Amino acid sequence: MADVMPIKTPAEQALSAAFAAARATLPGKDVVDALRQAAFERFDAAGLPHRRVEEWKYTDLRALMREARPLAGPAGAKPARGIANVLSGVEADLVAIVNGRYEPSWSGAKPSDPDVTLTELFQFVADNPDYKLGQVPGGNDPAYWLNTAFMSGGVALRVKRGAAVAKPIHIAHVFAGDAAAAMYPRSVVIVEPGAHLTLIESFSGPEGLDYQVNSALELVIDEGACVDHIKVGCDGGSALRVSTLGVTVGGKANYRDFAFTIGGAVVRNQTFVRFTGEGSEGFIDGASLLKGRQHVDNTLVVNHSAGGCVSRERFKSVLDGESHGIFQGKIVVEPHAQKTDGKMMTRALLLSDEAEADNKPELEIFADDVQCGHGATAGALDPMLKFYLMSRGIPASEAEALLIQAFVGGVVEEIAHAGMREALMLAALKWLRSR
Amino acid sequence: MPLLEIKNLHVEIEGKKILKGLNLTVEEGQVAAIMGPNGSGKSTLAYVLSGKDNYEVAEGEVLLDGENILDMAPDERAAKGVFLAFQYPVEVPGVPTMTFLRTALNAQRKQRGEGELSTPEFLKLVRETSKYLNIDQEMLRRSVNVGFSGGEKKRNEILQMAVLQPRLAVLDETDSGLDIDALKVVADGVNRLRSAERSMIVITHYQRLLNYIVPDVVHVMARGKVVKTGGKELALELEASGYAQFTDEAA
Numbered sequence: 111m112a113d114v115m116p117i118k119t120p121a122e123q124a125l126s127a128a129f130a131a132a133r134a135t136l137p138g139k140d141v142v143d144a145l146r147q148a149a150f151e152r153f154d155a156a157g158l159p160h161r162r163v164e165e166w167k168y169t170d171l172r173a174l175m176r177e178a179r180p181l182a183g184p185a186g187a188k189p190a191r192g193i194a195n196v197l198s199g200v201e202a203d204l205v206a207i208v209n210g211r212y213e214p215s216w217s218g219a220k221p222s223d224p225d226v227t228l229t230e231l232f233q234f235v236a237d238n239p240d241y242k243l244g245q246v247p248g249g250n251d252p253a254y255w256l257n258t259a260f261m262s263g264g265v266a267l268r269v270k271r272g273a274a275v276a277k278p279i280h281i282a283h284v285f286a287g288d289a290a291a292a293m294y295p296r297s298v299v300i301v302e303p304g305a306h307l308t309l310i311e312s313f314s315g316p317e318g319l320d321y322q323v324n325s326a327l328e329l330v331i332d333e334g335a336c337v338d339h340i341k342v343g344c345d346g347g348s349a350l351r352v353s354t355l356g357v358t359v360g361g362k363a364n365y366r367d368f369a370f371t372i373g374g375a376v377v378r379n380q381t382f383v384r385f386t387g388e389g390s391e392g393f394i395d396g397a398s399l400l401k402g403r404q405h406v407d408n409t410l411v412v413n414h415s416a417g418g419c420v421s422r423e424r425f426k427s428v429l430d431g432e433s434h435g436i437f438q439g440k441i442v443v444e445p446h447a448q449k450t451d452g453k454m455m456t457r458a459l460l461l462s463d464e465a466e467a468d469n470k471p472e473l474e475i476f477a478d479d480v481q482c483g484h485g486a487t488a489g490a491l492d493p494m495l496k497f498y499l500m501s502r503g504i505p506a507s508e509a510e511a512l513l514i515q516a517f518v519g520g521v522v523e524e525i526a527h528a529g530m531r532e533a534l535m536l537a538a539l540k541w542l543r544s545r
Numbered sequence: 546m547p548l549l550e551i552k553n554l555h556v557e558i559e560g561k562k563i564l565k566g567l568n569l570t571v572e573e574g575q576v577a578a579i580m581g582p583n584g585s586g587k588s589t590l591a592y593v594l595s596g597k598d599n600y601e602v603a604e605g606e607v608l609l610d611g612e613n614i615l616d617m618a619p620d621e622r623a624a625k626g627v628f629l630a631f632q633y634p635v636e637v638p639g640v641p642t643m644t645f646l647r648t649a650l651n652a653q654r655k656q657r658g659e660g661e662l663s664t665p666e667f668l669k670l671v672r673e674t675s676k677y678l679n680i681d682q683e684m685l686r687r688s689v690n691v692g693f694s695g696g697e698k699k700r701n702e703i704l705q706m707a708v709l710q711p712r713l714a715v716l717d718e719t720d721s722g723l724d725i726d727a728l729k730v731v732a733d734g735v736n737r738l739r740s741a742e743r744s745m746i747v748i749t750h751y752q753r754l755l756n757y758i759v760p761d762v763v764h765v766m767a768r769g770k771v772v773k774t775g776g777k778e779l780a781l782e783l784e785a786s787g788y789a790q791f792t793d794e795a796a
Contacts, residue, residue, distance in 0.1 A: 516639025
């Protein structure tokens with residue numbers, strides 16, 4: 111059967127026009143122009159992903175993204191009220207990416223640790239011809255191609271071999287326009303052998319503006335390194351965001367990831383992880399607290415291309431109102447990746463009859479000596495639990511709050527950084543009180 | 546005045562009649578045993594007293610201190626002093642036992658218009674009680690009943706009872722799943738809580754528990770009613786003769 115070329119949607123037409131108009135002026139022309147062009151061509155041929163694209167089955171971007179917003183312009187002055195307030199109590203070195211560009215004036219001083227180098231993205235690409243953008247997994251995805259085509263800036267962080275960076279580094283993505291626009295930040299984080307880093311990524315923006323974010327982060331974890339990546343989505347309630355995370359994990363490394371999502375109208379966190387060396391561990395967790403008509407999709411592909419690695423994926427969502435929570439998780443074990451131990455668990459707590467949870471776990475195992483499994487549950491609060499609490503004198507609303515808090519707490523407690531654990535638990539409590 | 550008066554109570558679950566005109570009076574300070582064959586409605590009575598939903602009261606009254614409690618939510622009843630020690634205590638993942646106890650106690654005190662108990666007072670109360678119930682501090686830090694053995698769960702129920710100091714404690718098959726040593730510990734915990742102001746309803750299938758918690762009165766339930774009432778010696782008679790005499794009547 112011949113491929114049928116569908117009629118382009120207004121959003122796709124706008125993206126084509128925007129690319130043609132902006133290509134000459136997008137930053138990093140001398141180093142990434144060919145890369146942009148190739149990525150755009152791939153995107154243009156495929157169009158926005160829709161429900162018949164299996165990987166995007168539950169997040170029909172063609173339907174959800176009616177219009178493509180114009181590219182965001184440079185930001186003004188840093189607001190006095192601060193950014194990513196959920197994390198205001200967490201001490202970290204702040205790296206602000208505003209409207210898709212690195213803004214030193216919004217950021218803190220350069221990272222306090224001398225073993226960390228921070229470079230503007232295109233400067234980094236120019237200085238490091240050996241580093242090819244997009245070599246991490248996840249490159250075969252239309253949202254990622256779009257990010258590559260339009261990438262507007264970001265940073266590259268390199269943590270020196272063996273360094274133990276004590277203070278977390280916080281890459282804060284902020285939309286700060288007065289009218290809805292689109293931003294395409296791209297950052298690169300390289301953690302050299304044996305180094306330790308806690309990396310926080312946040313996404314925030316104003317309420318009421320249907321701005322669009324398409325971000326990508328390349329995370330390279332070298333042998334024996336230890337990386338904790340915590341992503342906090344607290345976008346404004348009308349925002350549409352797609353974030354692609356590509357990770358390579360070298361041998362004997364320890365990688366922890368946590369995706370916490372509380373904001374945004376439509377959010378897709380897509381994470382692609384590849385274990386390239388033996389004896390590593392990956393703990394990839396997440397929690398979403400959704401209400402109204404929020405749509406949040408956590409999609410995860412974990413590829414064991416080296417043997418003897420352990421991966422654990424645990425995602426929980428609390429769904430109120432008419433919200434829609436999606437978890438797609440795939441564990442791939444390549445033929446030679448023996449002794450792989452991979453387990454995936456997803457649980458959704460439905461607080462209303464109109465809320466919807468979709469879980470799609472997949473295992474693709476090509477090796478014969480592995481332990482892999484997955485489990486998924488979705489359901490309302492257990493009435494027997496609620497009765498037990500009430501029979502002890504705890505009123506209904508307080509009993510519910512306590513049980514939801516416990517449900518979320520069960521996974522938030524896995525975050526190693528105490529300050530982040532507290533900040534996210536506090537955000538969850540605030541969410542509960544606002545119900 | 547009796548603490549509890551149940552008058553002509555009819556209760557259905559999903560259209561099935563379980564309690565069929567039950568009458569029961571428990572005096573203040575009294576320990577009343579309720580014995581009866583399986584399916585006689587003992588556990589239903591326990592749940593109806595504490596306010597579990599899905600139990601439809603078709604007729605009758607339950608008066609606590611002369612006040613009908615049937616329209617009250619479980620938490621309101623608890624604040625009035627009703628406590629149910631569950632036959633199968635529920636696991637509450639993610640809620641540490643200590644947090645649970647404190648939240649429950651303060652919620653009850655708040656409903657009664659009393660101030661919160663100070664932290665030292667609360668800790669003292671928990672420490673003293675947990676000591677004689679053989680509950681160690683590690684257990685108090687763990688999530689309520691999660692990973693607890695059968696005996697630990699039952700001891701935890703009695704701990705909650707001791708902290709919440711109810712006026713009417715309903716113990717539903719507290720002996721089930723306990724070996725003799727665990728049973729003694731639990732019974733000892735219950736006996737310490739006996740007082741002139743506190744009444745207890747001890748529901749059990751077997752007489753064994755009543756050797757350790759000696760009742761003031763024994764009621765026999767069958768087919769959704771109290772069919773016989775007597776002194777503690779009635780329990781021994783039942784142990785010898787069985788429940789057949791009560792169930793046969795239904796045939």
